[in-house]
Amino acid sequence: MMLTAEDLLAGAKLTYDVKLSAEVLTPGIQNQNDNTSHSIKLKPLTVSDLQTISRAAKESSDLLAALMVQQSLVEPKMKIAEVMAMHVGLLEFILANVNRISGIETEPDQFSTAMEAPLTKAAFILAQEFGWTPEQINDLTLGQILLHLKMLEKNS
Template sequence: MTTLTPEDLLAGADATYDIMVPPDILRPGDSDTENGLWVQLRPLTIGKFQLIIKAARDDSSLIPLLMVKESLVEPTLSLEEVKKLRLGLVKFLIEHIRNLSGLTEKKNY
């Protein structure tokens, strides 16, 4: 039997993943856009997720916005910029962040 090392358990915390954002998510109704564009995401660690929950203690609507801000590697956005994103794009990013982070069981925020 082979046991995992601490390095094995921590591997992937710094991994990044390229995600293609489909044209209909970026610009709904824009028929001129044939290809999507890419963003780079990293999974949330338990430490980051705890900080997000703590920061959003008084306003749970900040949770998905902070999740996007902390997970988005490229391009980087400030919280104020994340607040300006279209709701459909935030929903798309959150679905990918949850999947990458292993948050498969959905909780209502």
């Protein structure tokens, strides 16, 4: 069965209730008697959301995480200053759920596989040696990358 555009876009309109335990809300405080169910409502991030967030955050990963959480929160709606005032554990918990529902969750072994890829290693070396940004390295052709790596090898 062939999917329609509506089928592909339907997931972006869903919302998810995420339960927060007392330990996540107030870590380190013993809440053994607190059986209250706390929850928030999240929506998946779209490509447009991620583009806007990455432009706004530029080079701050802290701001990036806070903007992702703020954009995904349906209930309660929060301002960015309020999200930035959350304790780190709560922000990380919510962000992990945002990533999961948005389909951008990665497994730990995916990171190690990506870090071992030859192009990843080459990009890291070029960034270290020449001070280039990821965008500058991304603009290079494979031939240019190999040429620069060969030049570095001869100079060492």
